[in-house]
Structure formats: C-alpha cells, structure tokens
Amino acid sequence: xxxxxxxxxxxxxxxxxxxxxxxxxxxxxxxxxxxxxxxxxxxxxxxxxxxxxxxxxxxxxxxxxxxxxxxxxxxxxxxxxxxxxxxxxxxxxxxxxxxxxxxxxxxxxxxxxxxxxxx
Numbered sequence: 604x605x606x607x608x609x610x611x612x613x614x615x616x617x618x619x620x621x622x623x624x625x626x627x628x629x630x631x632x633x634x635x636x637x638x639x640x641x642x643x644x645x646x647x648x649x650x651x652x653x654x655x656x657x658x659x660x661x662x663x664x665x666x667x668x669x670x671x672x673x674x675x676x677x678x679x680x681x682x683x684x685x686x687x688x689x690x691x692x693x694x695x696x697x698x699x700x701x702x703x704x705x706x707x708x709x710x711x712x713x714x715x716x717x718x719x720x721x722x
Contacts, residue, residue, distance in 0.1 A: 606699060607718040609665030613658040615710055619650045632657050634681045634694070654712040655705040656682055659690065662716040667697055692716075 621628045633641060633656055641652050659682050664675040671677070674696070681694040682703060692701035700719040705712065 604720045605717060606697070606720050607666035607668055607716075609662035609667070609716045611658045611661040611665065611714050613654050613661070613712045613714075615650050615654045615707070615712060618654040618657055622650070622653065629653060632660070632677045634678055636681050636683055636693075640683055651707050651712065655690070655707060655714065658712045658714040659703050659705055659716060662703070662714040663692070663695065663701065663718075666701075666716045666718045 629638065629641070632653065637656055641649055644652055657677075660675075660677050660680050661671060663680055664671045667675050669675055679694070679696050680692060682690050682692050685691050690703050690705050692703050695701050697718050699721045702717045702719070704715045707713070
C-alpha cells in the first residue's frame with residue numbers, strides 16, 4: 604500500500620549558482636557514496652546529478668510527510684544509479700520501500716518519490 608507520494612521541480616541554474624557560491628553545498632546535499640558517483644561525471648552531467656539528488660530528496664521528504672528538516676535531512680538518504688543508470692534509494696528513514704524517478708531538461712529537474720509500506 605502506498606504510504607506517500609512526493610514531487611519536486613528544481614532549476615539546474617539555481618543549483619549551479621549554489622555550488623559556485625559555496626563548495627560545501629555538495630557535501631551538505633550529497634552523501635559520500637553519491638559524491639563518489641558524481642566524481643565520474645562530466646561537468647554538465649555533474650550539475651544535473653546534484654540537482655537531481657537535491658530534488659529527489661525534497662520529493663522524498665514530501666512523501667514522508669515532514670519536508671526537509673528534523674525528520675528527514677539530506678544526509679539521511681542515499682540515491683545511487685544502478686548499473687543500468689536507474690536511480691535507487693539505498694538508505695532512508697522510512698520503514699518500507701522507496702521508489703524514485705528523476706527526469707530533466709537542460710534547465711529543469713523533476714522528481715517523484717513513492718513510499719510503499721512493506722507487506
């Protein structure tokens with residue numbers, strides 16, 4: 604049974620500006636495993652990846668019902684692309700399944716997260 608659905612839209616230029624202003628932004632938003640995957644990407648793909656993870660974590664927090672803050676923080680979630688390029692939520696606070704979809708244009712990232720109860 605579905606426990607929550609969250610959606611978010613983020614401008615890639617906003618994320619690029621945040622990274623250029625403060626390099627710690629990446630460490631605040633991405634986990635070490637995500638940073639490792641990020642290091643393998645081209646510059647264009649790097650900003651799409653950062654924006655996608657930022658947006659997906661926003662979507663997750665909305666599906667969780669709390670928004671980002673006390674119950675869900677950026678570092679509470681790890682979203683890694685599998686060998687086929689599909690983003691998979693590996694670590695998260697919800698005691699169930701989490702499904703994520705990330706789509707983007709050159710300017711915008713849109714994400715959706717569905718949380719599903721186990722059983």
